[in-house]
Amino acid sequence: MSEALSWVKVGTSTDGDIATAFQEALAQLDLPGLPKLLVVLAAPRYDLGAVAKGLAQSLPGCPVIGCSSSGEIGPTGALTHALVLWALGGSGVRVSTGLGETNGQGLRQAASQAAQCLNQVERRDHTVLMLLSDGLGGDQMEVVRGAYDVAHAEVPLVGGCAGDYLAMKQTQQLHGERVMTGAVVAAAISSDRPLGVGVSHGWTPVSEPMQVTGSKDTLLSSLDDRPALDVYLEFFKPAPEVQQDAKAFADFAATHPIGIRRRDKIEMRHITGFDAASRSLITVAEVPQGALAFLTEGDFQSVLGAAADSCQAAIEALGGSEPVGLLLFDCVSRRSVFSEARVQEETDLITSCTGGVPMGGFYTYGEIARTKGAGGFHNQTLVTLAIG
Amino acid sequence: MEPSWSLPLLSEILSAFSTEDPENLRNVLNRVAESVDAEVAAIICDGRIDWCIGLSAAEQGLLLQTAAAEPPELAIRAGRLNAFWASMGSNDRLMVGRLGLAYDLEERSLLRAMARSIQLSLRLLAAISSERQARLDASYQASHDPLTDLPNRTLVLEKLSGWIDNPPQDGDQYTAVLFIDIDRFKWVNDAHGHAAGDEVLVHVSVILKRSVGPNDLVGRLSGDEFIVLTRTPSAQACTDLALRILTAIQTPIQVAGTELSHSASVGICIADPHDKASSVIENADMAMYEAKALGRGGFALFEPRMRQKAQERLSLEEELRHAVGSGQIEAHLQPVVRLSDGKLMGFEALARWRHPDLGLLSPAIFIAAAEESGLIEQIDLIVLEAACQAVGRWQRLPGLGHLRVSSNLSGRTLGSADLVAHIDPILAASGIKVAQVFLEITETSLVEDIPSTASTIERMRQLGVQLAIDDFGTGYSSLLYLKRFPVGLLKIDRSFVANLGSNPDDEAIARAILSLAKALGVEVVAEGVETTTQQEWLTDLHCAYGQGYLYGRPKPMAAIEADLIKPLGPGTPLLDGQRPAAEMIQP
Numbered sequence: 001m002s003e004a005l006s007w008v009k010v011g012t013s014t015d016g017d018i019a020t021a022f023q024e025a026l027a028q029l030d031l032p033g034l035p036k037l038l039v040v041l042a043a044p045r046y047d048l049g050a051v052a053k054g055l056a057q058s059l060p061g062c063p064v065i066g067c068s069s070s071g072e073i074g075p076t077g078a079l080t081h082a083l084v085l086w087a088l089g090g091s092g093v094r095v096s097t098g099l100g101e102t103n104g105q106g107l108r109q110a111a112s113q114a115a116q117c118l119n120q121v122e123r124r125d126h127t128v129l130m131l132l133s134d135g136l137g138g139d140q141m142e143v144v145r146g147a148y149d150v151a152h153a154e155v156p157l158v159g160g161c162a163g164d165y166l167a168m169k170q171t172q173q174l175h176g177e178r179v180m181t182g183a184v185v186a187a188a189i190s191s192d193r194p195l196g197v198g199v200s201h202g203w204t205p206v207s208e209p210m211q212v213t214g215s216k217d218t219l220l221s222s223l224d225d226r227p228a229l230d231v232y233l234e235f236f237k238p239a240p241e242v243q244q245d246a247k248a249f250a251d252f253a254a255t256h257p258i259g260i261r262r263r264d265k266i267e268m269r270h271i272t273g274f275d276a277a278s279r280s281l282i283t284v285a286e287v288p289q290g291a292l293a294f295l296t297e298g299d300f301q302s303v304l305g306a307a308a309d310s311c312q313a314a315i316e317a318l319g320g321s322e323p324v325g326l327l328l329f330d331c332v333s334r335r336s337v338f339s340e341a342r343v344q345e346e347t348d349l350i351t352s353c354t355g356g357v358p359m360g361g362f363y364t365y366g367e368i369a370r371t372k373g374a375g376g377f378h379n380q381t382l383v384t385l386a387i388g
Numbered sequence: 389m390e391p392s393w394s395l396p397l398l399s400e401i402l403s404a405f406s407t408e409d410p411e412n413l414r415n416v417l418n419r420v421a422e423s424v425d426a427e428v429a430a431i432i433c434d435g436r437i438d439w440c441i442g443l444s445a446a447e448q449g450l451l452l453q454t455a456a457a458e459p460p461e462l463a464i465r466a467g468r469l470n471a472f473w474a475s476m477g478s479n480d481r482l483m484v485g486r487l488g489l490a491y492d493l494e495e496r497s498l499l500r501a502m503a504r505s506i507q508l509s510l511r512l513l514a515a516i517s518s519e520r521q522a523r524l525d526a527s528y529q530a531s532h533d534p535l536t537d538l539p540n541r542t543l544v545l546e547k548l549s550g551w552i553d554n555p556p557q558d559g560d561q562y563t564a565v566l567f568i569d570i571d572r573f574k575w576v577n578d579a580h581g582h583a584a585g586d587e588v589l590v591h592v593s594v595i596l597k598r599s600v601g602p603n604d605l606v607g608r609l610s611g612d613e614f615i616v617l618t619r620t621p622s623a624q625a626c627t628d629l630a631l632r633i634l635t636a637i638q639t640p641i642q643v644a645g646t647e648l649s650h651s652a653s654v655g656i657c658i659a660d661p662h663d664k665a666s667s668v669i670e671n672a673d674m675a676m677y678e679a680k681a682l683g684r685g686g687f688a689l690f691e692p693r694m695r696q697k698a699q700e701r702l703s704l705e706e707e708l709r710h711a712v713g714s715g716q717i718e719a720h721l722q723p724v725v726r727l728s729d730g731k732l733m734g735f736e737a738l739a740r741w742r743h744p745d746l747g748l749l750s751p752a753i754f755i756a757a758a759e760e761s762g763l764i765e766q767i768d769l770i771v772l773e774a775a776c777q778a779v780g781r782w783q784r785l786p787g788l789g790h791l792r793v794s795s796n797l798s799g800r801t802l803g804s805a806d807l808v809a810h811i812d813p814i815l816a817a818s819g820i821k822v823a824q825v826f827l828e829i830t831e832t833s834l835v836e837d838i839p840s841t842a843s844t845i846e847r848m849r850q851l852g853v854q855l856a857i858d859d860f861g862t863g864y865s866s867l868l869y870l871k872r873f874p875v876g877l878l879k880i881d882r883s884f885v886a887n888l889g890s891n892p893d894d895e896a897i898a899r900a901i902l903s904l905a906k907a908l909g910v911e912v913v914a915e916g917v918e919t920t921t922q923q924e925w926l927t928d929l930h931c932a933y934g935q936g937y938l939y940g941r942p943k944p945m946a947a948i949e950a951d952l953i954k955p956l957g958p959g960t961p962l963l964d965g966q967r968p969a970a971e972m973i974q975p
Contacts, residue, residue: 145418145441153427153442153466153487211396263393263425263495288419290399372487373425374418374442 003033005092006193008325008387010360011085012074018046022054025085034059035087037095037187039130039327040066040174041362043081044164051083052177063097065185066174067132070163070332071363075356077347078335086327086360088387092192096121099175100146102182107138111146114186118150121188128156128195128385130327133184134171135161135365136272139217140285143184144368144377156371158197158385159186160329160364161284166250168272171365193324194388196317199369201268201331201381202306205259205294207235212260215289218272220258220281223293227279232256232271235295246273254333257380258283261292268296270333270366270379284366285377298337298380307334307346307382311353314386317371321388326354328361329383335363346382354386394498397423401502405509417441420484420502424495428469428485431476431506442485451483458483472496474503482506533608535586536593544607544615548665555661556619564626566616567655567672568596568633571684573612574800576643576650584644591643592652595636599629615669623658623689630654630687638685651685658690674698705761708741708754712766716742719774720942723952724792724913724935727927732952734792736828736935737775738942739767759800768801772827773814778945780820782953794826794856794877802829808847815851826856826877831869849874856913861897870908878905880931882916888925895925902929 011028013021038059040051048066055064072082088095098120100113111131118129129151133143140161147157162171173183189195210231214222223231233243242252253271258281260267273282287293307330315323328350335343350359369383370376400423404416417439421429428442432455437448447464454462458473462485469485472495476482482503491499531543539547551563570576570592577585589612596606596614605617616633620626633654640649655676659668675690677698682688711717721735741749758764772795779793801807815822827848845855854876861881869875880901887894898914905912914926917936926934943951 141415141418145415148418148441152444152447153464153469153485154444211399261393261396263397263423288400288403290396290401290403292393292396372427374421374427374429375425 003089003091004324006088006090006191006324006387007032008327008358008360009035009087009089010075010325010358011087012072012076012079012082012360014079014082016045018050019054021046021083022051025083026054026058029085029087031059031087031089033089035062035089036093037088037097037189038062038064038066039086039088039187039360040064041069041072041084041086041360042066043072043083044068044167044172045081046083048172048174049177049179052174052179055085056177063095063187064174064176065097065099065130065132065187067160067162067185067362068164068172069362070165070365071330071335071343073328073330073347073359073361073363075358075360077351078343080340084360084362086325088189088325090191090193090324092124094122094124094190096188097175098186098188099173099178099180100184100186101180102134102137102184106146107133107140107142107184108146108149111143111184111186112149113146114184115147115150115188117186118155118188121190124190124192126193126195126388127154127188127190128158128197130187130189130385131157131159131184131368132173132186133159133161133366133368134173134182135163135284136168136171137182140366140368141375141377144370144375146184147186147368148370148374148376151370153374155188156195156197157368157376158327158329158370158383159368160362160383161366161368163332163363163365166247166254166332168246168250191388194318194321196314196319196323196384196386196388197369197371198310198313198315198317198384198386199367199371199378199381200306200309200313201334201378202302202304203257203259203266203268203296203298203380204302205266206297207295209261209292209294212287212289212291212293215287215291217286218283219275219278220283220287221278222280228281229274229276229279232281232295249274251336253281254336255298257296257298257333258287259294259296260287261294266294266296267375268378268380270331272365284379296380298333300337300342303334303337304346304349308349308353310382310384311350311386314384315354318386318388323354323357323386323388325357325387326350326359326361327385327387328359329364329367329369329385330361331367331378331380331382332363332365333380334382350384392494394423394494398498398501398505401505402509405505405513416506420482420499420506423498423502424484424486424491425489426484426486427466428464428483430483430485431480432483433480438480455481455483472499474500476503476507480507536590536608538593538614539605539607541607541609544605544609544617545665545669547605547607548617548659548668551617551619552659552661552663552665552668560621561619562621563659563668564618564620565657565659565668565672566618566626566630566633566687567657567669567676568592568614568616568637568652569654569676569680570612570637571651571653571680573650576648580644580646580648584648587643588641588648588650591641592637596633599633599636609669613673615672620658623656626656626658627687627689630656634685634687653679653684654687655679656687656689671695677701701757704754704757705763707743708757708761708763711741711743712763712770716744717767717770718742718944719771719778719795720944721775721778721793721948722935722942723940723948724794724933725939727914727923727931727934730939732956733790733933734794734824735775735779735948736942737771737793737795739771739796740942740944759798762800764798765801765804765807768795768797769810769814771795772797772811773818774945776814776818776820776825778949779824780818782949783821783824784819785953785956788953788956789821790824792824792826793820794828796828796858799830802841802844805844807844808851811848811853812851815853822852823854826854828856828858828879830858831860845873859915861901870904870910875910878910878912879935880912880914882936885914885916885922885926885936886918889921898926898931899929902931906930 011025013024015021072079096117098117100110367383430440657672671690674694679688856877913933917934
């Protein structure tokens with residue numbers, strides 16, 4: 001029997017031993033052929049380099065990209081401290097991978113460099129560029145802009161930022177057998193069958209609109225001419241430890257992001273920390289000076305509803321084709337809203353929407369989805385890539 | 389109430405400019421496109437695309453082809469773009485393209501306002517950048533040498549002060565200054581022109597930069613004086629650096645179509661804590677003088693005694709300057725005779741310094757200082773003028789019309805562009821027979837083939853003055869210049885004359901010079917004739933003229949007149965202010 005035009009297989013493990021976890025995840029893949037792309041999504045406790053080496057031995061010649069995560073998603077739903085192997089194959093699928101490092105150059109250039117793989121891939125009818133970047137490595141808008149410089153209006157962008165379970169210390173990116181920090185890795189996926197991207201969040205502005213009066217790169221210094229940290233803390237009045245402890249602040253901020261007014265939507269910005277000396281907030285991507293901003297809060301129902309919207313949008317973008325698999329880029333803050341006890345409800349809803357096709361994914365520090373317009377960096381969002 | 393969505397986006401664009409951050413500016417087009425969910429934004433100016441996002445190179449070509457018509461729609465691979473065109477001044481246009489959805493009124497207003505904002509902001513930024521650049525340039529120019537782009541004296545002193553005040557933490561490093569001076573640089577300038585001199589300076593600056601370490605500093609103080617500031621663990625490391633520099637500089641280079649070899653001299657001073665930067669550089673300068681005095685092309689480490697020596701040198705130079713201005717420089721004359729019968733034929737004029745405290749000083753004491761300071765030019769002219777006045781007068785006495793005079797010109801004087809303008813009136817005022825005036829120069833001055841010298845000599849030829857080649861046989865002895873220039877006299881160097889009768893080689897050289905001179909129709913004077921044996925040899929060799937102690941030492945003109953002129957002519961004194969005989973140098 002000839003190989004299907006496209007297929008997706010996902011293997012996962014939560015075993016604490018790296019060798020066992022790798023073998024378990026690999027066995028679950030149950031591959032019908034050599035994958036055209038293997039995406040590794042691993043909790044920081046796993047050695048990405050060891051996984052890459054294992055893949056090089058088990059699946060020689062298979063292109064591999066990956067990153068560290070802040071929570072993982074497997075076919076059965078949300079996972080914790082897991083290893084996920086997401087494999088894409090099929091006779092109608094072509095893949096080329098690339099990487100760009102920020103050593104001595106900006107994020108935009110690094111992303112452009114990684115995106116050059118688009119010029120190497122054999123183009124089929126449908127193409128998408130997947131990007132995995134370092135969520136702690138600077139203004140992630142630059143990653144989208146750099147990739148867009150190569151992809152232009154024609155090719156949608158999708159992806160997410162690597163995480164480290166909110167330790168906010170270091171994330172890792174994988175290309176082949178190279179493990180890096182501060183890098184952008186990419187896979188140009190071109191297929192005879194449709195590829196769909198869906199994006200949705202479910203956050204509600206809770207403050208009056210404020211003008212961003214001081215901001216540069218990822219440092220938001222003032223709102224309505226007042227120190228941004230003071231405005232934030234005065235408004236939400238969090239518990240005292242939030243104002244002193246970086247981890248407690250990161251946990252709190254995960255469910256209280258900044259929203260920026262756009263033409264017909266609110267764009268979210270995840271807050272990763274604060275600078276006590278300058279009373280500034282640190283964000284994962286630029287909050288543009290001059291913009292209109294809101295303080296927002298996620299409520300369970302709206303965030304959950306957005307998950308269904310994102311998946312449905314991705315599947316609808318397949319134009320009637322049945323999905324063979326999903327790759328989810330889900331914001332770590334959404335997981336915080338659901339809490340560990342109810343996090344499964346999101347993935348259950350997704351499964352019910354998609355009819356149980358193989359899915360994998362990870363919780364990110366920022367999501368990339370550009371299908372229209374030139375922008376495409378998101379936070380507090382679920383981005384779905386549906387493989388037709 | 390929440391304001392309109394478009395106003396904050398316009399405010400974002402203005403903020404992007406207000407930060408004056410180039411990285412921010414680069415994103416302006418992205419911000420414009422992102423503001424209205426457009427895929428494409430481009431700035432088009434005079435048939436070219438300055439900035440563009442969202443289009444491939446081929447699609448940009450298509451955009452350019454149709455840009456003049458400002459079409460409302462453009463077909464690209466991703467679909468049909470609704471294009472909005474906004475003017476950004478007389479030439480520039482902003483095009484924003486969106487797939488699928490046409491722009492509503494608010495979006496069009498926003499894009500127009502953004503285009504206008506970008507236009508105004510770019511102009512303002514250009515003006516600010518230009519102003520800022522001008523300030524940076526001015527500051528750079530004030531601290532750097534425009535020719536070599538090296539830090540100048542001001543910056544070198546500033547850096548050196550900083551180095552001395554902030555010694556390295558480890559305490560094992562010392563701050564040292566290397567003072568580098570190119571040997572005989574003026575000759576390069578004179579011989580090949582200032583452009584060639586500049587080439588040499590740039591070449592040396594490159595060599596110095598290559599020779600030093602990454603943390604060292606190379607500067608140019610002035611002219612051919614360069615400085616290297618270095619941190620050094622020992623004097624040995626410093627002298628090693630000096631040797632590396634000297635070796636590198638000695639490599640010949642092509643300048644103005646000629647291969648030039650040159651050397652440099654290096655003075656080294658290691659700074660003590662609390663030393664003044666200017667003193668350290670002065671000390672290195674003195675050490676450099678010492679290196680030059682030791683024979684050029686070498687280096688010397690500063691020692692305190694050098695300061696004393698430098699002060700003496702400076703004081704000699706000051707005194708000499710005063711001497712030149714106050715008539716202490718005199719011309720003394722040494723007779724030249726015809727060997728066949730001992731007849732007085734003329735004189736060589738020689739400079740002497742009548743020092744108020746030290747008495748009569750010979751050139752050996754002051755010529756080096758005169759050359760170094762440039763006073764030699766005035767000294768040469770003082771001697772020539774005095775000699776011409778005296779000999780001119782004597783020529784008018786009966787039976788003395790044949791008297792000649794030769795006067796020395798240093799290479800530096802010969803290279804002076806206005807030399808003829810000075811000589812001409814001297815000759816005219818003295819009434820001397822110009823054809824009997826010889827200007828004595830060394831072979832080196834001619835062989836160096838200085839363009840300005842060639843033109844000076846040509847103008848002297850026009851005046852009727854002839855050249856005498858001093859110390860012939862000791863230098864290049866190139867025959868080419870004998871033909872090229874108006875050489876009327878060769879003077880056989882005293883070193884050959886001294887050994888006549890005892891050294892066959894010197895005899896052979898003397899014979900060769902005489903036969904060469906005869907063939908060219910040039911007269912010969914043998915210098916340094918002291919014995920009758922030498923005189924006989926020279927007579928046998930058919931040398932026409934001789935000069936030396938055998939015929940008389942150089943004497944003041946009054947003594948010459950009293951001893952040699954008066955006995956030959958009428959008794960009327962010709963010179964005023966004769967000096968007492970006791971002051972004269974006796975033969």
